[in-house]
Amino acid sequence: MLLSRRKMLQVGVASAALGGxxxxxxxxxxxxxxxxxxxxxxxxxxxxxxxxxxxxxxxxYQSVFDLFIPQNPDLSFGSGLVTKSGWxxxxxxxxxxxxxxVTWHDGSPFTAEDVAWSLQRAGNPDTGNPIxxxxxxxxxxxxxxxxxTADVKEYEPTIFKWMSFLTGYVMPKxxxxxxxxDGFEAAPIGTGxxxxxxxxxxxxxxxxxxxxxxxxxxxxxxxTIKFVTDAASRVAEVESGNSHVTLEVPYEEFDRLKGxxxxxGTAAPISDIGMIFLNDxxxxxxxxxxxxxxxxxxxxxxxxxxxxxxxxxxxxLQTPDYxxxxxxxxxxxxxxxxKELLAASGFSTDNPVKFSIQTTKGFKPKDYEVIxxxxxxxxxxxxxxxxxxxxxxxxxxxxxxDKLAPAAFYNWGNSVGDPTTSTGFAMFGPSPHSVWDGxxxxxxxxxxWGEKDEAKRIAGWKAVDKRIAxxxxxIPLLQYVQPILHARxxxxxxxxxxxxLPHLMKRN
Amino acid sequence: MLSRILFTRLLSxxxxxxxxxxxxFVIIRVVPGNPIAMMLPPGATDAxxxxxxxxxxxxxxxxxxxxxWLANVLQGDFGNSxxxxxxxxxxxxxxxxxxxxxxxxxxxxxxxxxxxxxxxGTRSRGTAxxxxxxxxxxxxxxxxxxxxxxxxxxMFGVLLPIFHISGRISPSLNLDFSTNFYLVExxxxxxxxxxxxxxxxxxxxxxxLAIPLAAIxxxxxxxxLKESMNLDYVxxxxxxxxxxxxxxxxxxxxxxxxxxxxxxxxxxxxxxxxTVIIERLFSYEGLGNMAIDAVINRDLPxxxxxxxxxxxxxxxxxxxxxxxxxxxxPKLRHA
Numbered sequence: 001m002l003l004s005r006r007k008m009l010q011v012g013v014a015s016a017a018l019g020g021x022x023x024x025x026x027x028x029x030x031x032x033x034x035x036x037x038x039x040x041x042x043x044x045x046x047x048x049x050x051x052x053x054x055x056x057x058x059x060x061y062q063s064v065f066d067l068f069i070p071q072n073p074d075l076s077f078g079s080g081l082v083t084k085s086g087w088x089x090x091x092x093x094x095x096x097x098x099x100x101x102v103t104w105h106d107g108s109p110f111t112a113e114d115v116a117w118s119l120q121r122a123g124n125p126d127t128g129n130p131i132x133x134x135x136x137x138x139x140x141x142x143x144x145x146x147x148x149t150a151d152v153k154e155y156e157p158t159i160f161k162w163m164s165f166l167t168g169y170v171m172p173k174x175x176x177x178x179x180x181x182d183g184f185e186a187a188p189i190g191t192g193x194x195x196x197x198x199x200x201x202x203x204x205x206x207x208x209x210x211x212x213x214x215x216x217x218x219x220x221x222x223x224t225i226k227f228v229t230d231a232a233s234r235v236a237e238v239e240s241g242n243s244h245v246t247l248e249v250p251y252e253e254f255d256r257l258k259g260x261x262x263x264x265g266t267a268a269p270i271s272d273i274g275m276i277f278l279n280d281x282x283x284x285x286x287x288x289x290x291x292x293x294x295x296x297x298x299x300x301x302x303x304x305x306x307x308x309x310x311x312x313x314x315x316x317l318q319t320p321d322y323x324x325x326x327x328x329x330x331x332x333x334x335x336x337x338x339k340e341l342l343a344a345s346g347f348s349t350d351n352p353v354k355f356s357i358q359t360t361k362g363f364k365p366k367d368y369e370v371i372x373x374x375x376x377x378x379x380x381x382x383x384x385x386x387x388x389x390x391x392x393x394x395x396x397x398x399x400x401x402d403k404l405a406p407a408a409f410y411n412w413g414n415s416v417g418d419p420t421t422s423t424g425f426a427m428f429g430p431s432p433h434s435v436w437d438g439x440x441x442x443x444x445x446x447x448x449w450g451e452k453d454e455a456k457r458i459a460g461w462k463a464v465d466k467r468i469a470x471x472x473x474x475i476p477l478l479q480y481v482q483p484i485l486h487a488r489x490x491x492x493x494x495x496x497x498x499x500x501l502p503h504l505m506k507r508n
Numbered sequence: 509m510l511s512r513i514l515f516t517r518l519l520s521x522x523x524x525x526x527x528x529x530x531x532x533f534v535i536i537r538v539v540p541g542n543p544i545a546m547m548l549p550p551g552a553t554d555a556x557x558x559x560x561x562x563x564x565x566x567x568x569x570x571x572x573x574x575x576x577w578l579a580n581v582l583q584g585d586f587g588n589s590x591x592x593x594x595x596x597x598x599x600x601x602x603x604x605x606x607x608x609x610x611x612x613x614x615x616x617x618x619x620x621x622x623x624x625x626x627x628x629g630t631r632s633r634g635t636a637x638x639x640x641x642x643x644x645x646x647x648x649x650x651x652x653x654x655x656x657x658x659x660x661x662x663m664f665g666v667l668l669p670i671f672h673i674s675g676r677i678s679p680s681l682n683l684d685f686s687t688n689f690y691l692v693e694x695x696x697x698x699x700x701x702x703x704x705x706x707x708x709x710x711x712x713x714x715x716x717l718a719i720p721l722a723a724i725x726x727x728x729x730x731x732x733l734k735e736s737m738n739l740d741y742v743x744x745x746x747x748x749x750x751x752x753x754x755x756x757x758x759x760x761x762x763x764x765x766x767x768x769x770x771x772x773x774x775x776x777x778x779x780x781x782x783t784v785i786i787e788r789l790f791s792y793e794g795l796g797n798m799a800i801d802a803v804i805n806r807d808l809p810x811x812x813x814x815x816x817x818x819x820x821x822x823x824x825x826x827x828x829x830x831x832x833x834x835x836x837x838p839k840l841r842h843a
Contacts, residue, residue, distance in 0.1 A: 202793040
């Protein structure tokens with residue numbers, strides 16, 4: 001076939017056009033690490049606003065900023081900008097020793113003043129820090145040399161744990177005061193392993209390694225985090241080689257791709273649990289109904305069948321790596337016992353007890369399907385539950401107003417692993433996150449908030465968990481497993497908090 | 509004529525925008541889920557909740573909130589985004605160019621594909637080619653744009669990795685532009701590397717948006733062309749020895765294009781609406797993607813800003829289409 005001049009020109013233009021696109025570089029050695037992240041980063045100040053309490057974003061924040069006290073991948077507490085900390089003898093004061101020789105990303109020295117100022121700012125209600133109710137429990141914060149001290153206004157046993165949690169970041173005093181909130185948003189600096197090189201909101205952030213990082217320079221010198229909120233697109237990103245690492249993909253896709261020639265996968269339990277809130281209204285005021293509902297759920301079956309085995313069944317709000325985990329507390333799957341309990345209250349499969357259960361759909365892996373399965377299991381013992389799907393924003397509003405349905409599915413994150421931030425806030429009536437108003441539980445929890453003897457405090461929370469399980473005041477379901485897909489050229493160290501941290505990634 | 513229509517339309521636009529503002533303002537405050545509940549710390553007391561409400565101005569009645577908001581809007585202040593903590597006006601105007609470039613690129617694709625199919629279908633009327641075009645149109649119309657998007661991601665993102673799956677531009681490219689109209693500016697600055705990268709990112713989402721509109725254009729334009737082909741002046745052109753394509757393009761098309769133009773105007777607004785899902789799917793940093801985050805976070809000021817901007821955009825598009833219709837239609841022009 002002879003090619004005319006016009007045809008040649010057309011082919012040439014088409015080839016040039018296709019060649020002009022920057023094609024994916026899957027087969028090449030990884031120079032610049034690209035991560036397809038599952039959420040957008042709304043704001044750079046990790047201490048204020050909505051994003052400050054969004055656990056999923058913390059991995060990005062921890063790449064740029066340092067927490068007062070860092071957490072190791074197994075949730076144990078490490079030594080960071082605050083190297084040592086503690087209470088004085090009568091626990092009326094706290095102290096922190098601050099690391100020396102650290103610099104901010106702009107080269108200026110990090111000092112104890114930065115820590116003191118960050119704590120003062122966090123405790124100031126005017127700044128909009130959502131965890132001010134914790135930070136406001138210390139006052140008169142002072143820096144002398146490399147030691148920071150503060151007076152205890154109200155005893156808070158978990159104050160140091162919060163220094164590893166939401167909003168517990170050290171901010172640059174001099175720089176922030178110089179550039180202000182807007183300037184900081186435009187050009188944020190921290191002491192973390194990576195520096196912000198370029199940020200396109202809703203698109204990506206490009207990070208450059210902090211070669212002077214006190215914890216050692218990260219292996220990948222440039223990291224691009226793309227915000228890819230759609231799970232199918234994230235799968236396509238790693239499958240095509242456009243990204244090297246992604247997380248929170250459907251378990252079926254994870255299983256399909258983790259053994260492929262170019263991809264590998266890690267799946268480790270994280271500090272995020274699935275649970276069913278029971279609101280003590282309507283049918284849930286009957287202990288037999290609650291207990292029957294708890295005994296009728298085969299959690300292992302649900303994890304195996306619906307979540308491809310990626311989950312750990314739990315019976316309290318504590319996961320095995322939490323401080324107050326008690327392996328002796330068990331709520332067995334026993335449908336016969338559930339039937340007996342219901343029969344004692346006059347219910348059966350012919351005369352089922354009826355209530356509604358609320359759930360999100362697509363917010364957590366297979367959330368709706370899990371609830372469908374549970375409703376099916378309940379039906380077999382004499383519980384007829386009607387499913388109502390709601391958005392997560394509605395859940396928050398209903399929960400804060402104590403207006404959740406008698407049963408409501410939710411997930412709860414607690415990366416510091418303290419019982420106050422799991423059982424405490426979820427089950428203490430006055431908390432805006434609790435819908436359980438039972439007086440016995442209230443009385444059991446109340447003295448634990450200020451308990452100064454740590455062993456006694458943890459034992460107290462275990463006892464609370466035991467009575468909650470015995471009375472079925474909440475139905476813990478499972479601890480989530482986080483699927484991470486990555487190119488074979490990268491080794492990813494998962495963090496039990498669920499934060500995906502690029503500085504923990506290495507080349508193979 | 510034009511100035512009278514323009515004045516009337518501007519007046520009705522102002523009323524429309526006011527109506528949209530009222531409806532949106534009320535609806536997003538009445539539907540369940542509020543931003544305060546989403547940012548409540550675990551140990552928040554009633555006083556903390558009230559403090560947060562006051563901080564964001566939600567402690568007042570809806571009417572009071574609306575009056576405050578409207579007074580600020582009239583001074584050009586749309587408030588601050590709750591989740592992004594930036595002025596709403598700069599956020600939405602910053603994202604608008606990305607969505608406009610994507611939408612216009614998709615529209616051009618739709619016109620080219622749809623127009624091309626209509627011309628070929630008219631030229632081949634009564635043959636298997638026309639039947640094939642009709643079947644293709646039917647398929648294109650029955651598949652929603654996001655499914656086309658997923659198909660393209662699989663096809664040209666994974667199996668034949670030609671185009672980028674996500675984003676608007678490669679992060680490694682240094683972009684020192686003065687506007688957010690990257691595509692236009694890259695052309696003006698002769699930065700073809702950036703231009704090609706932008707096209708590589710934009711091609712699949714634009715094509716996904718374009719296909720349903722292309723099918724509509726093809727169907728309607730072909731129908732109009734076929735009707736015109738039987739008119740006397742077309743027959744006369746044939747007797748003058750014009751080729752069939754010359755007859756279609758020079759004689760039939762100018763008349764047949766008017767109803768299509770009106771439809772394209774209306775459909776273009778739907779196409780812009782479709783960017784919400786498509787931008788999300790392709791992680792494209794436009795207004796639609798931002799709108800979804802705003803809704804998830806119940807970022808009321810940002811939702812209001814985006815909806816008002818979309819409404820303004822739609823009315824402007826309709827106005828432009830009406831003007832074009834007047835310009836192109838001799839009957840209206842000389843009325």
